[in-house]
Amino acid sequence: MLEWCQDSNEHLPDQRRGEFMRIYDERNVSMMMDLYEMTMANGYYLLENQDTHVAFDVFYRRNPDSAGFAIFTGLEQIVEYLEGLHFDPEDIDYLRSLGQFDESFLSYLADFCFSGDLYAFPEGTIMYPNEPVITVVAPLVEAQLIETELLTQINHQSLIATKARRIVRSAEGRPVSDFGARRAHNNDAAIYGARAAYIGGVAATATVSSGQHFGIPVSGTMAHSWVMFYKNELESFRKFASIYPDNCILLVDTYDVLHQGLPNAIQVFTEMRDRGIASKNYGIRIDSGDLAYLTARSRKMLDEAGFTDAKIIISNSLDEYTIRSILDQGGQVDAFGVGERLITSRSEPVFGAVYKLCAVEEDGQMIPRIKLSETPEKITNPxxxxxxxxxxxxxxxxxxxxxxxxxxxxxxxxxxxxxxxxxxxxxxxxxxxxxxxQVKIIEAGKRTSQLPSAKEIASYVDRQLREEIWDTxxxxxxxxxxxxxxxxxxxxxxxxxxxxxx
Structure with missing residues (x-):
């Protein structure tokens, strides 16, 4: 764990970490769907037996970044969504205004809830293409209406968790923190992206709400604006050190890393040492420039000044390839802050999970269905x-x-x-x-057991990759x-x- 983080687990209530944070208590996302889900549901309601059950599989066809695996993430949010699924009066009014839906169907939606079953891999399971990570068995209309929200959660969080693991692996044991919120596509992408990144292996996040809601350790010190606010850099460092002596990470690249920022940081560390302040966690962060060269020179200067335990942290558009390159060039780095290329999975920003019908109830039996295609990879497993x-x-x-x-x-x-x-x-x-x-997660609309915390899921991911999954x-x-x-x-x-x- 990054020492320059605050572990937010200790501030949470005693109940399971993250469970108290139910986003759907405050906003209804039941209308998060493609219109065709509603038009098909209306048709099924008018034409078919509402007690007919169907089964849909969620799977994906290709690992992002041509990787060897992916990490299944987003299940907790899916369970919360299904448990809270309902349509408010204003939702019904909007659907009525579209002029496409029968009044009897709209009356049905007014009392709607999910009553089906959900089978899924445990969250954090290492997964592979073309295997059903989720199977929904539910009445026809219910199963049809939930497609988009299920795919949204799985596609986003699984993508970020998988990307995070690649970045963590490239760091070769050095801690990585998520710095991506300000470059995420919106608030949810930042909050749940931080959750997914933590499950994928990052040690902390800079996103405070994710720390609060999911018990993720939070990290962060200063921005360039702190340094620029004061009349000179040395004064800004002294003031910061006076407030945060036990978390004194100084940003040294505002003006000139080697000729100004680092010497000023060394002076502040020397003054702290002379006053008998033994900082638990101190060092520098560099956010620009030739990071391999600057960190190697900085390490040498810090060591020569007697600060061999001072940390060097770098940020600035990092990913698994730039991190590996910096280390291969002799960069001296203790921790990484990774932002936009993690939170957006910039190298491959689409995951590609799909939701396909696999069985239909006939005379009390679930009869297989198969989708054929001119593209062999798109033929489904029935x-x-x-x-x-x-x-x-x-x-x-x-x-x-x-x-x-x-x-x-x-x-x-x-x-x-x-x-x-x-x-x-x-x-x-x-x-x-x-x-x-696959295990049964929801039965007749109700969860069957307590879900694990983000910390427990992250440990599960780590154990699989250390003990079960081939290095190749x-x-x-x-x-x-x-x-x-x-x-x-x-x-x-x-x-x-x-x-x-x-």
Whole structure:
């Protein structure tokens, strides 16, 4: 953890961190949808049996930045949304004004609530393309109306969490703080982006509301305006040190790092030492210039002055590539503040999760549905299904496996499976174990258990990447592709559907 942060967990009430912060108590986002969701819902209401259940899968097709994995994030906000889903009188009035919806449907919306089931990976699970990270099983109209909000939460937070992990990995153990709020696309992007970045591995955020709501450690000291306000830089440093002796990080690049800012900082540190002030946390931050060169020179000057424990923190348009370059060039850095390229995932700002129908209730049975396409990658995996993570004898995740829902999976002996990319090859798991990934989060509209805090989710992410996920999947260039296999029964069912619908 960054020592130059304030850990906001200690200021929260005793209940689960973050749970008390329910954003939908103060604003209703039920109208956060595409119009086609409402037009289809109106049609289904008028034409179909309202008790008919359907199933939709949420999945994505490609990892951002050509990475080897992504991090599933945003589940807590989805649960809060579904629990609070309703339409206010002004919402009904607006829909009526569009002139597209039957009055009986609008009356139905006035008493609307979500009564379905939600199955999902635990938040923070390492995920891969084309596997259902969420499955919604609900009455037809309910399942249709929630599409956009589910995708909004997953696409944004999963993108930022995944980007954050790449940046943290490039820092090679040095702490990273999120500095991105002012460059985020709006307030929600800043607040939930900070949550996602923390889950992805950053140590702290500069966004105070995220610290308050989610128990994330907060960090920050001064801006250039503090230095510019005073008549000279030395005076500004002295005043700051007098107020914050135990968190004395001085911004030294307002005028000239090596010839003015750093010498002034060294003078202030010397004065503090001479007065017997042993700062718990002190150092400099550099926000511009040749950061590899400036940090190396600064480290040398600080050490020669006897301040070997003074920290050097850098910011300024950093990402995983610039951080790696700075360190490769001999940059001497203790911590990083990363802003716009993290909070916007500038290198790849679209995640691409989709919401696709996979089953429809007929005569009490959930019958699979499949979407075909001229683009093979867009053919969906039909039906209700189970997803397992397969582990070798050393506990490494070697593959994920899709089976038909409820299908028995026995790995006590050799288990033959199908590689859907190369189905002609004989494949088998031996000496392996399995863990089912989807769990029921909401049943009949109510959550089944307490959700973990952001801190607990971040620890879960870290444990998976340290203990389960191959290092070859975590490299930046040409990562190993995680296998998504199918049981023979599931593969045969999909092939039969393709043949039937051909």
């Amino acid at each position: 039906g209700l299904k189970d997803v397992y993570r397969i582990y070798d004898a050393d506990g490494h995740a070697v593959a994920d496996l899709i089976t038909r829902q409820g299908e028995e999976l026995d790995l006590s002996s050799r288990y033959d499976f199908v590689d859907p990319i190369k189905p002609w090859k004989r494949r088998a798991f031996e000496n392996c174990t399995a863990k089912k990934l 999947e975590q490299r930046f260039e040409n990562p190993h592709i995680h296998y998504l296999d199918m049981s023979p029964a599931y593969y045969e069912m999909k092939m039969d559907m393709l043949e039937t619908n051909r």
